[in-house]
Amino acid sequence: RPDSFGIDSLFISNSGIIFPSCRFEATGYHGHETLASDFLACPLTKLLSAINLECLKHLTYEYFIMSSAKSNAENSKRKLHHADLTGADLKEADLSSGVLIDACLKDADLSFADLCEADVSSANFEGAQLHRTLLYRTRGPKANFVRAVLTQANLVEANLKSTDFSHANLKESNIEGADLKNAQMKGADLSDTLMTGVFLSHANLSDANFTNSELIAADLTDSDLSRANFENAYMNHADLSGANLKLAINLTQEQIETTFIDRGTIFPDTLSIVWVSDTEYEFK
Numbered sequence: 279r280p281d282s283f284g285i286d287s288l289f290i291s292n293s294g295i296i297f298p299s300c301r302f303e304a305t306g307y308h309g310h311e312t313l314a315s316d317f318l319a320c321p322l323t324k325l326l327s328a329i330n331l332e333c334l335k336h337l338t339y340e341y342f343i344m345s346s347a348k349s350n351a352e353n354s355k356r357k358l359h360h361a362d363l364t365g366a367d368l369k370e371a372d373l374s375s376g377v378l379i380d381a382c383l384k385d386a387d388l389s390f391a392d393l394c395e396a397d398v399s400s401a402n403f404e405g406a407q408l409h410r411t412l413l414y415r416t417r418g419p420k421a422n423f424v425r426a427v428l429t430q431a432n433l434v435e436a437n438l439k440s441t442d443f444s445h446a447n448l449k450e451s452n453i454e455g456a457d458l459k460n461a462q463m464k465g466a467d468l469s470d471t472l473m474t475g476v477f478l479s480h481a482n483l484s485d486a487n488f489t490n491s492e493l494i495a496a497d498l499t500d501s502d503l504s505r506a507n508f509e510n511a512y513m514n515h516a517d518l519s520g521a522n523l524k525l526a527i528n529l530t531q532e533q534i535e536t537t538f539i540d541r542g543t544i545f546p547d548t549l550s551i552v553w554v555s556d557t558e559y560e561f562k
Contacts, residue, residue, distance in 0.1 A: 355396075374412075489528075500542075513537050531561050 347366040351358065355376030366386045376396040384402050389409040398418040408428045416436045423441060428448045435455040442462040452472045461481045469489040479499040486503070488511040496513070500520040509528035513536055520542040523529060529546060539559070545551055550562035 508533060518543050 347363070348368055348371045351361075351363065351366070351368055352372050354361075355373045355378075358373075358376060358378045358381050361378065361381040363381060363383045363386050366383065368383075368386055368388045368391055371388065371391045373396055374392045374394045376393070378396060378398045378401050381398070381401045383406050385405045386403070387407045388403075388411050389407050390411065391408070392412045393416050394412050394414040396413075396416050398416060398421050400420045400422075401418065402422045403426050404422050404424045406423070406426045408423075408426055408431050410430045411428065411432070413428075413431060413433045413436050416433070416438075418441055419437060419439045421438065421441045423443045423446050426443070426446045428446060428451050431448065431451040433448075433451060433453045433456050435457075436453075437457045438461060439457055440460045440462075441458065443458075443466050444462050445465040446463070447467045448471055449467050450470045451468075453468075453476050454472050454474045455476065457477045458481055459477050459479050461478065463478075463481055463483050463486055465485040466483070467487050468491050469487050471488075471491045473491055473496050474494040475496065476493070477497045478501055479497050481498075481501045483498075483506055484502045484504045486506045489507055489509045491511050493511055493513045493516045496516045498521050499517050501522070503518075503521050503523045503526055505525045505527070506523070507527050508530075511533065513533050515536065515538070517538045518534075519538060519540040521539075522544045523546055524544050526546045529549065531549060534545075534549065539551075541553060543551075551559050552562055553559045
């Protein structure tokens with residue numbers, strides 16, 4: 279019965295039906311608080327002919343929150359400072375040029391979302407899903423992507439200095455030209471990635487997986503690459519000056535010969551270098 283839902287009015291939006299401040303007696307769920315100015319208010323009696331109220335008993339509070347999260351975020355994308363979007367469903371959301379400084383998107387799903395040229399400085403994406411997400415020229419210094427999934431993501435020319443990607447999955451992503459100076463990428467999966475011209479000086483890349491990745495002209499000066507896996511990595515013209523490669527695995531003489539190194543470069547015991555001049559060296 280209509281009165282069993284305790285609903286006086288409905289708000290209709292592009293993302294679905296929003297029930298403001300109401301209680302579903304049949305389900306025990308509460309409606310979603312929203313601003314009437316954002317929606318078209320419709321008396322319940324005008325909708326009875328179009329809505330099967332018995333079906334409403336099967337709708338949950340979580341559905342209404344999730345259906346509106348994406349549209350609300352898109353409509354407010356320039357005002358998401360400190361926003362709490364923990365666990366939000368933001369798949370395919372258009373947040374390009376948005377301002378998400380210090381926002382919390384922990385465990386959120388941003389798969390296929392557009393964050394091109396957005397400002398996510400110091401934002402928290404820990405454990406978030408960012409499969410095939412667009413982060414082209416995104417600004418995100420000091421953001422947190424710990425254990426985030428960024429498979430096949432586009433981070434081309436992104437500014438991600440001092441960002442934490444520890445144990446993140448960036449397999450098959452494109453990071454060409456990105457600024458990742460001082461980044462924390464311990465244990466990150468960077469296999470099959472495109473990293474031409476990436477800036478990773480002073481980064482922590484210990485235990486990272488570079489299998490089949492392209493590190494052409496990558497700046498890895500003074501970075502920590504200890505225990506990293508370089509199996510089949512293409513490193514032509516990469517700069518390893520001052521880098522720590524101690525205990526790195528699957529690193530070959532042929533790979534090193536295509537890179538730039540100096541006396542400060544630390545090699546694994548499997549590769550022994552003898553310097554014959556300030557600029558020339560030989561393998562033992």
